[in-house]
Amino acid sequence: MASRMIQSYRSGAEMYNGDAFCKKKSIQLLEEIDLPNGLFPVDDIEEFGYNCDIVFVWLIQKKNKDHTFKKKIKKAVSYAPEVKTFVENGKMKKMTGVKTNELMLWLSVVEMYIEDRSLKKITFKTSTGVSDSFPIFAFKLCLY
Numbered sequence: 542m543a544s545r546m547i548q549s550y551r552s553g554a555e556m557y558n559g560d561a562f563c564k565k566k567s568i569q570l571l572e573e574i575d576l577p578n579g580l581f582p583v584d585d586i587e588e589f590g591y592n593c594d595i596v597f598v599w600l601i602q603k604k605n606k607d608h609t610f611k612k613k614i615k616k617a618v619s620y621a622p623e624v625k626t627f628v629e630n631g632k633m634k635k636m637t638g639v640k641t642n643e644l645m646l647w648l649s650v651v652e653m654y655i656e657d658r659s660l661k662k663i664t665f666k667t668s669t670g671v672s673d674s675f676p677i678f679a680f681k682l683c684l685y
Contacts, residue, residue, distance in 0.1 A: 543588070543599070543601060543623070544623055544625075546625060547590065547599045547601075547623070547625065550590070550592045550595060550597045550599070551590065551592075552592075553592060553593075553594055554590045554591060554592035554593075554597075555590065555591045555592075555593070556588060556589070556590040557588065557589045557590070558587065558588055559586075560584070560585055560586045560587075563586035563587075563588065563589035563600070564583075564586060566589050566591075567581050567586070567589050567600060568581075568682065570591060570598065570628075574628050574629065574630050574631065574632075575630050575631045575655070575658075576631060576632075576633070576653070576655065576663070577663060577677050577678075577679075577680035577681045578680075578681060578682045579610075579680045579681050579682040580653070580680050581600060581620070581624070582606070582608045582610075583600065583602050583606045583608075583620050583624075584602065584603075584606055585602050585603040585604065586600060586601070586602050587601045587602060587603060588600070588601040589601075595627070596627055596628050596629060597625070597626075597627055597628075598625070598626050598627075598628050598633075599623065599624065599625045599626075600623070600624045600625075600638075601622060601623050602620070602622055602623075602624075603622065604622055605619060605620065605621060605622060606619070606620040607619045607620075608620070610675075610679050610680060612676075612678065612679040613675075613676060613678075613679050614675050614676070614679045616641065616642075616675070616679075617641065617642040618639065618640065618641050618642075618650075619639070619640045619641075619642075619647065620638060620639055621637075621638035621639070621640075622638075623637075623638050624636070624637070624638035624639055625637050625638060631654055631655040631656075631658070632652070632653070632654040632655070633652065633653050633654070634651070634652045634654075635651065635652075636649075636650055636651050636652060636653070637649070637651075641665065641667065643667070643671065643673075648667040648668060648669055648671065649667060649668040650665050650666070650667055650668075651666055651667065651668050652665070652666040653665045653666070654666075655677065661676060661677050661678070662674040662675065662676060662677065663675060663676075663677050663680060
């Protein structure tokens with residue numbers, strides 16, 4: 542069941558169901574907003590939605606998904622059954638449902654952005670204000 546916040550943004554939104562189709566649409570959206578296409582390595586997606594008017598995105602999966610980005614960074618991330626964020630080109634903000642492991646603590650990721658594409662880095666900001674940057678290629682899927 543979607544949260545009250547998602548329910549309020551459904552009107553006028555594009556919504557998709559089914560794991561394979563939702564994965565495809567989430568990858569397409571990430572590419573459209575100029576973010577790495579592998580930022581959401583989740584499984585069993587039940588719904589993916591995008592409200593273009595307010596640039597709000599959500600993803601609902603059956604259960605939590607823990608993932609380790611292994612390309613050079615070995616960073617553990619946990620995705621809640623419901624991930625929500627506002628998006629703009631090169632940025633996700635006011636994000637909920639994503640946590641990263643820092644020094645044995647799980648911290649909420651509230652923002653991710655690419656400030657200067659020439660640096661080839663993406664920055665993740667946690668709810669504590671701590672930020673860390675990583676190479677963009679660590680979050681790219683090889684689709685071709």
